[in-house]
Amino acid sequence: MNLHEYQAKELLKRYSVPTQEGIAVNNSDDAVKAYKQIASDTGTKFVVIKAQIHAGGRGKGRIKEVPDQSGVAVVKSAEDAERVAKNILGNTLVTIQTGAAGKRVNKILVAQDMYYDGPSERKEFYLSVLLDRAKKQNVIMYSTEGGMDIEEVAHKTPEKIYKEWVHPNMPLLPFQARNIAFNFGLSGTAFKNMVKFVTNLYNAYIGLDCSMLEINPLFKSADDKVIAVDCKMNIDDNALIRHQDLADMRDKSEEDPTEVEAGEHNLNYVKLDGNVGCMVNGAGLAMATMDMIKLAGGEPANFLDVGGSANAQTVEAGFRIIMKDPNVKAILINIFGGIVRCDRVAAGVIDAYKNMGTINIPIIVRLQGTNAEVAKDLIVNSGLKVQSAILLSEAAELVQKAVNAN
């Protein structure tokens, strides 16, 4: 589950990780109040306004309705804050990560400007914590090249990426925290602040069951403070069972509405761009079915795993979700009945088909496993325009025919 920057920063504060101070608001009146508050707290008229969406590249992104407005802006007055808030809120931000459609902005973060002058040089670093699957350990990945696209840094200058693997069942050890601060080239107060920062940040990563925690830029201010200026936080979905407070932070407006609806029916659905819909039991078989659709000349319109209990209700819910996509020209149902009996699934398909009224696209049902023959007879004798297959290769041929007929 993804969190917004302002939510992630609130959570980091619980772990004493210093962050850029800010106030999240959803209207321009509150934006003005927040501006005055921040300006008074910091003693400067410079304040930053940041659009809150689940996508990166906001600074270079543009508001579709107000093209000269970017997703992150420095404002110098209350009037300025009001104008920028109105430009951004309720409008659509298009960034390199959102795709051309962009994302509607419902909240902005009014935040302190960290780029003030002081006795030392300002620096921007990159730091993230994530799981190294191969080593089965968490790893802290960091670089002196802050504020940049880290994948580009890793590709062009791999020597500028450092890694610190954390021993399972242990916190980040003091020598490791010092390694990081030394590699950043810090000394004195900034060094001490960095050691504290990374130690607390790792505790936050573990305590919040993050699957990824990225601070970019990780900022050293001109007065040697170490601050998270931006933060991207993903929570391990499996761990939400023990973090109700985090689960409550989920912003469904950031997700595809069809995917949200599928989730409410306990269906695992991912929308894709193709023309052949599919409904499958099991994630691996679902991916394999998508691949087979492609090999048959079609393009998969979705990933849909109905899980272990394929009954009339789940099949009907699956049908309705797939049919919401106007690009779908055929649907393949692929169920390997093990514990689930194929004849029951077939009855479910027939019921769902009848409940749905007119379906004008070819439906191919492949049922294999327990009672597969009985299931095939049920479908053939139902009088519905449903094509039946038992072998996966037969199903592939039927998909090919359906695709070619379009």
Add this chain to the structure above:
Amino acid sequence: MSVLVNKNSKVIVQGYTGTEGTFHATQMIEYGTNVVGGVTPGKGGSQHLDRPVFNTVKDAVVATGADVSIIFVPPAFAADAIMEAADAGIKVIICITEGIPVQDMVNAREFLKGKDCRLVGPNCPGVITAGEAKVGIMPGFVFKPGRIGVVSKSGTLTYEAADQAVKAGMGISTAIGIGGDPIIGTTTKEAVEMLMNDPETDGIIMIGEIGGNMEAEAARWLKNNMRKPVVGFIAGQTAPAGRRMGHAGAIIGGAEDTAAAKMKIMSECGIHVVDSPANIGVTMAKALAVMA
């Protein structure tokens, strides 16, 4: 000989009296698996499915001599169940539970280091040695006894592969569902190595999916140890990058863990890679015919 489980395995079920545990323990017993009892904390001393229930795995091991455990404990408590089994001296721990927090598995894997036991899963269909022991949730009738071994990250795709092997005139020796989570006990390479060393297995079907580097690791090992034909398939050739496809571990993180990259290295290492999941069985039959 066989791999991981056989007719002599003494199996206990953790989460024995719950809905899932009861249902699948019943199926396993019907299949002929030697289920000697189960564990549900607080219900020790009672009987369930005509077998004793114990409070702890230790009690179960002492009383029954159990050496294999299958876990149906809910996700929040499953990592603890794995560690309890390891601590009690269980040799083969098979964890079916889906949805275990990743950090719990990082810690459980560390706990298992140096202990004389093997974890299979979590988030897996289990292990079946056809005709001898079913320690999992797979439909037993699909796995007709024979000499093909299966290693797979996916449940229903394992059944699909086994069914194709049977329909192509072969049968199954042992099928190992290793699971679809980012952190699992037995890797693809370890499972393939066990089957390569199993005298009752003549060919190996290796089914992977997007995410991680386990298939590449197995392929590199196979390059120098290919004593039997291996047929490979990677699910997710059409999956978009960065999206989790059902399994927690099935997510493309970079250029190395796409289906195309995995299929390429598997092919280079001598594995018979199929593009379509419909061709797994026929390809194995052909590969064996060439060897004969």
